[in-house]
Amino acid sequence: MTARGLRAEFESQGVPAGQAVVFDEDAAVALINRAEDEYVAVASVEPIPEKDLLVYRAPDRHFLTELDRLHSWRRAREFVEILSGRGLYFDVVLESPLATYLARFRHLARNGIGRGE
Numbered sequence: 001m002t003a004r005g006l007r008a009e010f011e012s013q014g015v016p017a018g019q020a021v022v023f024d025e026d027a028a029v030a031l032i033n034r035a036e037d038e039y040v041a042v043a044s045v046e047p048i049p050e051k052d053l054l055v056y057r058a059p060d061r062h063f064l065t066e067l068d069r070l071h072s073w074r075r076a077r078e079f080v081e082i083l084s085g086r087g088l089y090f091d092v093v094l095e096s097p098l099a100t101y102l103a104r105f106r107h108l109a110r111n112g113i114g115r116g117e
Helices: 003-013 025-037 050-055 066-070 072-082 097-110
Strands: 015-017 020-022 042-049 088-094
Touching: 003 025, 003 088, 015 050, 015 088, 020 088, 025 042, 025 072, 025 088, 042 050, 042 072, 050 088, 066 072
Parallel strands: none
Antiparallel strands: 015 020, 042 088
16 A cells, blocks of 8 residues: 555545645544554654644655654654644655665664574
8 A cells, every 4th residue: 555545545534734635633543553554654743723724734855764664653643642632633644665664674684683693
């Protein structure tokens, strides 16, 4: 599954915000969980107050380290949970599955896992 496919799967649960579709906290966590199931890293989670939905502009770039990718789902869930109950919407930005798999492969290779050690 691609990042675009995952977002399309959840689009009906979202709210238009500028040129993006954003999600309430329950839908955001569900999308994050589904991304983890499909091994698609969460590049960022941007909180948006309801009053800013019409003018929201998604960030252009997201930089992740290998460890960021491998822990992105837990961190994204924790971030949404910290902001829970404030009436915010969340732009959940997903990364390509290939980048996530490559990060995992490099991490395992560097740490000697899979070489009989």
